[in-house]
Amino acid sequence: MGDTRDRMGKAGVIVASGAFRMALYVCVIVLIIWIGKVTYQFGYEVFNQQAMSPGEGQEVTVVVKEDDSVYDIAKTLESKGLIEDALVFWVQEKLSNYSGQMRPGTYLLSTAYTPTRIMGILAGDAEQEGADS
Numbered sequence: 001m002g003d004t005r006d007r008m009g010k011a012g013v014i015v016a017s018g019a020f021r022m023a024l025y026v027c028v029i030v031l032i033i034w035i036g037k038v039t040y041q042f043g044y045e046v047f048n049q050q051a052m053s054p055g056e057g058q059e060v061t062v063v064v065k066e067d068d069s070v071y072d073i074a075k076t077l078e079s080k081g082l083i084e085d086a087l088v089f090w091v092q093e094k095l096s097n098y099s100g101q102m103r104p105g106t107y108l109l110s111t112a113y114t115p116t117r118i119m120g121i122l123a124g125d126a127e128q129e130g131a132d133s
Helices: 002-047 070-079 086-095 115-122 126-130
Strands: 059-064 105-110
Touching (some): 002 086, 059 070, 105 115
16 A cells, blocks of 8 residues: 555656646746747837837927936937837947937937937938938
8 A cells, every 4th residue: 555655646746747847848938939029029129210200290409418328318318209218229329320429419309300310410410410301
């Protein structure tokens, strides 16, 4: 009788171990899918630039201070409704031709401008300042 209990106990441990492994594998797969989705969405937002309000848009005054970092500027633009996500703008600036060129000053920007156009204006690019939205 004791031999039967040992066999049943070992079988229970094996079944429990298998169930635990299966649950762990499912959790790992779900985590990988979630990370992939978040990563894809972030990349899509970085490379698919959109104006906040296509068409006419609203004009907004933005002040960039001398000691503002790119992320500080991005947070200001986000709070003014000119961009959707400060982190996405920061990455876009790092990947753009305007990386490290943003200048302090007071700017009149529109919600109809794309992030690249906003970067160009803040960097003093005359072509971007005069461009049609």
